[in-house]
Amino acid sequence: MITLLRVSRPAIRFVSVLCACAVFAGGWITVSAGQSRSITEGVYSSQQAARVKPIYEEQCASCHGTALEGAVGGPLTGDGFLANWSGRPLSNLVDKIQKTMPFDSPGTLSRQQSIDLAAYMFEVGKFPAGRAELNENGLAQIALPIVNSSGANARAGNVSELMRAIAFPNSNILFNLQLKDPSKEPKREMPVPFDYAKWGDTIYPGWLAIDQAALALIESTPLLLTPGRLCQNGRPAPVDRADWKQYVADLVDVAQLAYQTSKARNYDGFADFSEKLNQTCANCHKVYRDVGGTEGSGMQRCLIPNP
Ligand code: HEC
Ligand code: HEC
Incomplete structure (x- = not known):
């Protein structure tokens, strides 16, 4: 689940995963030693x-x-x-x-x-x-046989894993612009002890990190349209549906906007960007992710919605 952490003045948006959604929760016993x-x-x-x-x-x-x-x-x-x-x-x-x-x-x-x-x-x-x-x-x-949660035909992650790997960290880098102007960041020293994000910031400092995050979001969108991609619950992601394609296209647009604004090194251009990005993610989530309430909602995900 994505929640918006609201901090007063200005309202700050970040992606935080409160529930990595225990799709398989509920009374299931694991394989016992007696299984033969x-x-x-x-x-x-x-x-x-x-x-x-x-x-x-x-x-x-x-x-x-x-x-x-x-x-x-x-x-x-x-x-x-x-x-x-x-x-x-x-x-x-x-x-x-x-x-x-x-x-x-x-x-x-x-x-x-x-x-x-x-x-x-x-x-x-x-x-x-x-x-x-x-x-x-x-x-x-x-x-039953032991099978990887991604499914062999998806080749890599399911939708949730993809989101966590790409959409989540890169959106947060962009959301971070609410707090920090990259052109005003002081030059950093290599952090000790090692911190991946801070170290990365010494290699690709300031606006470079923003360019990269926007690019990662743009370039990852075809992965949301790969045939055979599965959601966590095993249901195929509805990659052929017109509305799904539209949500993906909207993500391309908003990420393009971030990319161009970042390339222009235009910090003011990001003033209302977090709101837009948040809305773009939420539009798809409302239909395909957050349905059915929390309890058991895992099985309702990626269902074709009722007309
Ligand atoms: C085209 C539809 C779509 C778009 C656009 C989209 N998501 Fe998702 N997202 C999903 C679906 C569906 C799931 C659940 C997938 C599953 O259960 O395998 C999901 C899951 C997630 C998760 C994992 C948490 C969980 O409850 O499983 C995160 C984090 C996430 N999305 C972040 C984002 C962010 C940030 C954006 C915007 C940059 C975004 N998503 C855009 C469809 C979308
Ligand atoms: C009215 C629609 C409907 C009918 C009819 C129906 N199912 Fe289902 N079935 C579902 C839905 C929705 C789910 C996912 C929600 C859940 O797991 O409870 C599901 C889940 C399942 C699962 C678990 C799938 C998984 O991936 O874990 C099995 C097994 C299953 N059904 C077998 C059957 C069998 C066998 C019949 C016929 C006797 C049947 N179903 C009839 C709608 C239906």
Whole structure:
């Protein structure tokens, strides 16, 4: 979550992350020492998956897609999905299905149906079938594979990691202009003990740091449009949506403005800049990040908004 730290005269804007949002919080048990099998070892049968397919199509496909690719509900295959369950006991996933799905009428599936639905997800996800059916016995001893939270197809960070790596530090460098005129900064000595930001300031002092921060924001924007980029919750970032593209374009504009103003070494030109930058970040966050309140909002992120 981004908050604005308001300091009197003038109102100072900074980005501070109060909640790195524990998306995966809430009653999940970590893999216990007793876990002995993995879903890669043929833990379900194809008959079992075939048997439950009609139930999936009738009760789940409308929200999770006919190929489990995700729609209103996230995908039920692939790296993003697996990252949510990385290394967890299979019993947790079956509990999640039985206790909370279908989203609009939870508690209506039997235990066996919930187990079968997990088997169907593994079949579509191309985990190998075996001869025996998956059943309640030993469910807690079977583990989901360990998958990096970024997902292999995103190649690098998820949206939140990207924001924290680029948008966060560089915006704060620009927000800092509310307090300091770079042309009035005294020449600095190498700090002892080593401090990364202060040391950097001796190498690229004054306005150079501002040029760089603005450039970092501009140049990072294509990364927000990379196909396959995932949000923390495993949902694909809505990179094809017109409104998302517009929010990204707005970020380019505001960062360009910072770049040109910085190149002109025009400190007064930054007078109302923090407000603009803050607004640009917030416009996208309102729709795609800050939805659903704090509790459980992680799963609501990056959802296509209702018209
Ligand atoms: C009305 C829409 C809707 C229907 C129908 C629905 N789901 Fe979901 N599902 C969601 C939403 C929204 C989420 C994300 C919120 C959450 O996790 O509670 C979700 C989450 C999930 C998750 C967790 C995904 C993850 O990445 O951790 C699983 C597993 C799941 N659903 C399975 C099912 C199954 C199986 C069915 C059919 C029996 C089903 N869902 C039916 C909307 C739906
Ligand atoms: C095009 C939309 C968009 C724009 C523009 C945008 N953000 Fe984000 N930001 C997001 C989304 C979506 C998330 C949550 C991603 C996730 O959960 O993986 C996020 C997450 C973050 C986070 C991580 C904290 C958290 O709660 O996960 C920070 C920090 C952040 N943004 C800062 C910024 C700043 C600063 C700007 C402006 C310079 C900005 N963002 C512009 C969409 C955007």
